[in-house]
Amino acid sequence: MSTTLRPPAGVDAAAMGLLRDMLEENFAVHTAQLTELTVYGRMPGHGGYGPLTLDEWAAHHRREIADSADALRRMADGTYGLCRICHRAIPAGLLRAVPHAERCVPCRRLP
Numbered sequence: 001m002s003t004t005l006r007p008p009a010g011v012d013a014a015a016m017g018l019l020r021d022m023l024e025e026n027f028a029v030h031t032a033q034l035t036e037l038t039v040y041g042r043m044p045g046h047g048g049y050g051p052l053t054l055d056e057w058a059a060h061h062r063r064e065i066a067d068s069a070d071a072l073r074r075m076a077d078g079t080y081g082l083c084r085i086c087h088r089a090i091p092a093g094l095l096r097a098v099p100h101a102e103r104c105v106p107c108r109r110l111p
């Protein structure tokens with residue numbers, strides 16, 4: 001596993017900064033939404049949400065928080081942009097669309 005701090009192929013330093021900003025914003029937004037749902041869950045009537053709906057939304061926000069945190073960790077340790085399965089560079093276009101992507105296109109099709 002590489003320990004380089006260079007951006008992945010096809011991603012310059014400015015794009016890397018934008019991707020980091022997107023990941024940090026995603027982390028913050030979903031943390032705020034999870035906090036809000038936690039408050040609703042404690043209110044009588046759950047703020048209008050059904051308990052199952054609240055659980056599903058909470059799980060979604062937890063997954064987004066974990067994915068963003070994991071991608072930020074990979075940026076810090078220099079493995080961001082490398083496929084977790086085959087260790088090849090993830091295309092820059094895929095990273096722009098899915099900043100927390102951890103698999104290249106062929107490996108995304110694997111189970």
Ligand SMILES: [Zn+2]
Pocket residue numbers: 083084085086087088103104105106107108
């Ligand atoms: Zn791959």
